[in-house]
Amino acid sequence: MEELVNIFIKGVFIENMIFAYFLGMCSYLAVSKTVETGVGLGAAVIFVLGITVPINYLLENYLLKEGALSWLGARFSTMDLSFLSLIMFIAVVASMVQLVEMLVEKFSPQLYSSLGIFLPLIAVNCSILGGALFMQERQYSTIVEATSFALGSGVGWFLAIVGIAAIREKIRYSNVPRPLRGLGITFIITGLMGIGFMCFMGINI
């Protein structure tokens, strides 16, 4: 249990997808103009990560990894299909995003229209595939650990986009120098937020 909490907290604060790895920056920068859309996209990312990473974990451990196929019989125990992992992961992610898109369209048409193209683009959001690849690289021992990592990363991404959205709403009327208006100041805010998040670096619970 302690280990699970540790992985979760690590995902949220210490190994934050945005501030530690700069993954998923495109939608993070584009959809963070208001808090509402930020919350919507953040929730979608949590959802997609929370589903795709466990599925990919099963794929990885029962299909792709070297020796993963041994449950089929001794003949397959040396087989290594890990060269297929990228394409398998992407297929899972893309289908899950399709599902999310249908759900959002059904239950919140307003959010659906405000997210626009960025909802289907979650499929190519680096943080989603990044979550699956980190899961593969870090070799979590159980599916529960992988899920807790996925949810942690999702919540971290959510926190980042909601935080920056609130700041961007606050500075909307600031007299920012002209060359920096828009994306420029957003990059600077992201950097400053990164300094804020550095306080958790190195914590080991």
Added chain:
Amino acid sequence: MDFLRKTLNKIKPHFSEGGKLEKLHPAYDAFETFLFVPDHTTSSKCHVRDSIDLKRTMGTIILALLPCLIFGCYNIGYQYYLQFDPGFISGNFFSFFNLFLYGLIKVTPMIIVSYGVGLSIEFAFAVFRGHQVNEGYLVTGMLIPLIFPIDCPLWIVALSVIFAVVIGKEVFGGTGMNILNPALLARGFAFFAYPTKLSGDKVWVSDGYTDAISGETALGELATLVKDNVPTEQVNNVLSNFSTEGSYSLMNSFLGFIPGSIGETSVLAVLIGASILLMTGLGSWRIMFSALLGGFFMASIFKLWGANPFMDLNPIHQLCIGGFMFAIVFMATDPVSAAQTNTGKLIYGFLCGFLGIMIRVFNPAYPEGIMLAILFMNVMAPLIDHYVVESSIKRRMNRINI
């Protein structure tokens, strides 16, 4: 006085519209309003009449900082002479004035660098962008030296000031627009960019060179106990410093006779400053109170948990060491970067104190947790405000029943 007024009047035409130095008008304006009450009147229709303006606000906050500065100077001298002769205080050999003077000589260059560099950037931006020079930097420029260790090289101070003023403030449009507290940003920048110059056991005592006494801060000492398998001897050794006779005893920590950043050591001086801020209404009591509560709450939880000697420290003592009190009184209450709504301030303050103590104990690499906690909460403050406003809108919408 008359002479100044006359000189200003004489050169005024050069700076006003059509004059030779029209571009430098913000600089002239800053000097004029700094020296005299300006004769500008409000030209638009609606305005609030109040005897207090930004200049007076900043002046009062600097007044509130003075006890910390004076005690800081004294403490630098005290720590300096303590390293030669741990027993000198019983001999009462050095007068208060001597110690104070030594500290003052050490601190003045930092203050000059901080104000010089910061104000020149402010003036440059004001002239270049054509807005007024704001007084916001007066407080920041005083806070920055107070939160740096005394042996920190001046070029680091200058570099951090440049970073904090340009990236932290001016790119957002100057005073009142920044999202992070500029003074803390300067400290954070220096801390992450030059960790060896801002932590360890050499920088806290001026010209510290002897190993006879430990020049480490109380927090740094405690942080060594958090690692696994610390020998019992070392634990006892450190903890004896925190007993009533030790150098970091509760009394010493409260009065401030411990190594640390220049202004942060004395809780007593901070409390005097806090009372000035509270009486004049410039600091938010909500933030101070809830931050204190949050810190005390977390420290009490740690005390009950007691997994290592750091956690086991008495909660009151925990709050007295390090920069906790200084930060919650002067940093967390920064009206620009803190939460703006009343409920938001309570939440913001509580989390500042809570996280500050938590990071300090959990993260041995960053003993000064409160600085980072406030930076983190500055980032989150707009979000807190957003949801406080949203919830109050929702509540009122329910009331009108549409």
